[in-house]
Amino acid sequence: MASVELTGLVKQYPNGVRGVDGVDLSIGDGEFFALLGPSGCGKTTLLRTLAGLEVATEGTIKIGDEDVTALPPGDRDIAMVFQDYALFPHMTVTDNIAYPLRIKRIRKAERVARATETAEGLSLGVLMERRPSQLSGGQQQRVALARAIACHPRVFLFDEPLSNLDARLRLEARTFLKKLQQSLGVTTVFVTHDQAEALAMADRMAVMEAGRIRQIGTPREVFQRPASTFVANFIGATPMNLIDGQVVSGRLDLGGFTLSVPPEFDVAEGDKIVYGLRPEYLSFAASAPASKDTVQGTVAAVENLGVNVLVAVDAGEHSLRAVVPEADEPEVGSTAWLTPAPGRALLYRGDDGELIGS
Amino acid sequence: MNFDFLSNPDYDILGAFWVTVQLTLLAAAGSMIWGTILAAMRVSPVPLMRGFGTAYVNIFRNTPLTLILIAMSVVLSNKLGLVLASKSSPTFIKDNNFRLAVLGLVIYTSTFVCESIRSGINTVPAGQAEAARAIGLRFSQVLWIVILPQALRSVVAPLASVLIALTKNTTVASAIGVAEASLLMSTMVENESDALLGVFSIFALGFVVLTLPTGLLLGWVANKATVKR
Numbered sequence: 255m256a257s258v259e260l261t262g263l264v265k266q267y268p269n270g271v272r273g274v275d276g277v278d279l280s281i282g283d284g285e286f287f288a289l290l291g292p293s294g295c296g297k298t299t300l301l302r303t304l305a306g307l308e309v310a311t312e313g314t315i316k317i318g319d320e321d322v323t324a325l326p327p328g329d330r331d332i333a334m335v336f337q338d339y340a341l342f343p344h345m346t347v348t349d350n351i352a353y354p355l356r357i358k359r360i361r362k363a364e365r366v367a368r369a370t371e372t373a374e375g376l377s378l379g380v381l382m383e384r385r386p387s388q389l390s391g392g393q394q395q396r397v398a399l400a401r402a403i404a405c406h407p408r409v410f411l412f413d414e415p416l417s418n419l420d421a422r423l424r425l426e427a428r429t430f431l432k433k434l435q436q437s438l439g440v441t442t443v444f445v446t447h448d449q450a451e452a453l454a455m456a457d458r459m460a461v462m463e464a465g466r467i468r469q470i471g472t473p474r475e476v477f478q479r480p481a482s483t484f485v486a487n488f489i490g491a492t493p494m495n496l497i498d499g500q501v502v503s504g505r506l507d508l509g510g511f512t513l514s515v516p517p518e519f520d521v522a523e524g525d526k527i528v529y530g531l532r533p534e535y536l537s538f539a540a541s542a543p544a545s546k547d548t549v550q551g552t553v554a555a556v557e558n559l560g561v562n563v564l565v566a567v568d569a570g571e572h573s574l575r576a577v578v579p580e581a582d583e584p585e586v587g588s589t590a591w592l593t594p595a596p597g598r599a600l601l602y603r604g605d606d607g608e609l610i611g612s
Numbered sequence: 613m614n615f616d617f618l619s620n621p622d623y624d625i626l627g628a629f630w631v632t633v634q635l636t637l638l639a640a641a642g643s644m645i646w647g648t649i650l651a652a653m654r655v656s657p658v659p660l661m662r663g664f665g666t667a668y669v670n671i672f673r674n675t676p677l678t679l680i681l682i683a684m685s686v687v688l689s690n691k692l693g694l695v696l697a698s699k700s701s702p703t704f705i706k707d708n709n710f711r712l713a714v715l716g717l718v719i720y721t722s723t724f725v726c727e728s729i730r731s732g733i734n735t736v737p738a739g740q741a742e743a744a745r746a747i748g749l750r751f752s753q754v755l756w757i758v759i760l761p762q763a764l765r766s767v768v769a770p771l772a773s774v775l776i777a778l779t780k781n782t783t784v785a786s787a788i789g790v791a792e793a794s795l796l797m798s799t800m801v802e803n804e805s806d807a808l809l810g811v812f813s814i815f816a817l818g819f820v821v822l823t824l825p826t827g828l829l830l831g832w833v834a835n836k837a838t839v840k841r
Contacts, residue, residue, distance in 0.1 A: 328748020
C-alpha cells in the first residue's frame, strides 16, 4: 500500500499529440481515486503511463517513496484490470490468477493456495478449472479482479472495469468493487467516463479534459461546485442549466428574464457571466409564486425519469430544465414558473468559463 | 494401363517414398523451429532483429527452391566445403546430399512458416500483450507464454497448407541427387516408356496418400485448437 505522486507528467506521442499534458496529482494511501472525463481526454493514457505501459515524456511518478518513472510495469508493484479484462483464453481460471505469482517466483503450493483463497473470496471457487470463454461477463470481470488482488500490489489500476457489464450487473459490481476496495485498503486509481460511477465510488476524483486536470475534489465538492462550465456540463445525471448573461443594473440579465445576483459571488456592473443551476435545484410551480426571483415560461417537453420528470421550459431566449416530482407533471404548452433554490446557483466568467471567486 | 513394372525388384517405390517422408518430417520440424524464431524476430522490439527477419524472409521466400537446393550442393558444399556427413562413411555422398536437401528445404519453408505465425500473432488482441506486460512478463515471456500459444492455435490450418506444399516440394531434392520418389520416377519414366501412364499414376497416388490424411488430420486439429474468446 502506498501513495501515488505525479509531478508535471507529460505523455507526448511521436505525432506531437499530448495525451497527458502536465498533470500534477497526489493520491493518498488507501484512497479510491477516480479519473473522469469524456473519451479522448487522456484519462486512460494517464493510467497507462502510471502502469508503465506508456513511457512518460516528462515528469515523475512516485509510488510510496520510490521513483518508478523509468521502471518497467512488472517492477512497479501495481496490478491493472483492463476494460476487456484481457484474461488469457488458453489458461484456466486458476492459471490466470496464479500466473502473475509465478512471475514473482512464488512457490507453486503457495501460488495455488493464494489463487484459491482469492477466488473463494470472489465466489469463483467452483469455476477454477474453466477457461475464460466458459464464463459470463460478470465472472470474467471477477477473475480479472482476482488476478489483480492475488498479486497483493501496492496500487490497483482499473481501466473502466465496469463498462463491459450490462446495466444491472454494473450497479451490483459497483457496490461490490467499492466494498472490496474498502476491505483491502489498497490505493486504487479508477478510470471511467461515467460520471455517476465516479460520484458513487470515489473518495476523490479528478475531471480531465484535453490531457489536463480541470478539477480535483471529493464527489460532493465536484458535484456541488464544478470549477468550470466544462465540469458543470459533464457532471450530473441531467445536464446543468448554463445560461449566458450579463450584470445589468445590479441584476443578472439572462436574455428575456432577470434574476438577482447570488450574494456570495463578486461581480461588477457589465460583467459577462454564465449562470449555472442544476435542474434539481429549480423548483417548479404551475401558478405564480410570491417570490420576485422567478422565471415565467412555457412547458416545451416532458421526459419521464421514473420517480421524477425532466421538464424543459422555454423562457426568453433559453430553454431551462427542471426536475419535477412525478405528481406535479405538467402538460406540454402550459405556463410554468421556475424558482432557483437559494444558495445553489453558480456564476462562471463569460470569457473562460471558470467559476467566479474560485 | 500397364503395371508390370511393379514386380521389377530394381524399383524400390516404397523405399523412395520413405525418403520423401523423411525429408518432409525433418524439414518440417526444422522449418517450424526456425520459422517460429524468425516470426519472433519480426515482431521483436529490437530494430536489428526485425530488419534481419524481414530481409531473410524477403530473400528466401522469393528465391526458387530449385535454385536454393542446387546452391546448397554446388556453392555451400562444393565451393565452401560445408560437409554434413562423415567423409569416411561409405554412404558419404548420399548422406551429405540428403542433409543438404533438408537444410535447403528448411531455409526455404521457414519463411512461409514465419509469415503464417506472424499473421497468427496479429490475430491476438493487443490487450493480451499489455496484460502480460502489466503482470511483469518480459518481451520473450510475453511472446512464449501468452502470444505464441494463442497465435499457433489460430494458424494450424495455414501451417497445414505449408506442410502439404513442403511434402510436394521435396521432389525438388532430386535435383541434387537425393533418392526420393521423384528421382525414382524419372528413372522409371526413362526405362518404362511403354507404361508411362501407370508410372505417373502410381507416383501421383503416392503423394495423395501422403498429403490427403495430413490435410484432414490437421483440419481436425485446427478445429480443436481454436482459441475461444
